[in-house]
Amino acid sequence: MKKKLLIIPTIFFLLILAAFFFLLITDRNPSELPSALLNKNVPKFEGKSLFKDKKIISSQIFVKEIVLVNFFATWCKPCLEEHKYIKRFSEKNGIKIIGINYKDNDKRAIEWLNKLGNPYSDVIVDKKGNVAIDWGVYGIPETFIINSQGIIKHRHAGPLSEKIYKKINLIINNIE
């Protein structure tokens, strides 16, 4: 009787072991957090435009088409790395991209974009990082996909790569 009972904890232990092993081998990134804003309306914000001398209000941007929102800065190395993919989205896929220039110097940002090419249809200046907080951003670069109804469908934290470019493309196609 006692020996038989001992089997139960052994099985239990093996089950826990299997669960841990499964979690260990599956490809998970613990720093990747789901956005609290997923499937919610774009946060309302307004800010100065980098190039034009005008105020940009969020309600004017997100209408009738899919928009990418990309947080970037000239001091951020990964932003430089992902720039070609952002460009590809605007040039090849013809997607409207809004850039949010996070805690940056205006002059340097304009120079940076003139040199590398400007894929953004508008760039909003976020000197103090308040817009970023409204979007739940915790480290740039971050990219959001917004559908034609102004609802956030996807958030990617970190730089874009070939793999993520394809993934975002797939999501955009699925929205349409």
Added chain:
Amino acid sequence: MIKKKFLNKIIIFVFAFFLLQIIQTNIWSVEPEEILKNQKYELRARNISKNIRCMICQNQSIDESDAPLAKDLRILIRNKIKDGYADKEIYKFLIDRYGDFILLKPPFKLNTFLLWLLPFVFFAIGIFIIFVHNKKSKKT
């Protein structure tokens, strides 16, 4: 004589240990220019900051973190307090943007009730096992 020396060593060790604890709990990253003049407000801000996770360092509160985002959030909390927001409203503001993960303590919700209740369930099972086991061994 030797015993006394040994005892002294232990006393010193215990004292140092507790001193270290006190020093440790007093570590924070709030910078002088951030501190509010109104002490009541500042205290409220500190209390909120202690419960808010630094999203970059993840296991530190924004009260302890030097990360720029933590600093931004500390200032934001202080500005909101000055603007007359209640603590609850400030928490809601942050959760709306960053999700429940921004709280260092997970809230009691439908999808977290197991997390909160399982320890008590296991504790009860443990007590039950000990109880049954005792009864059995007393009989024999």
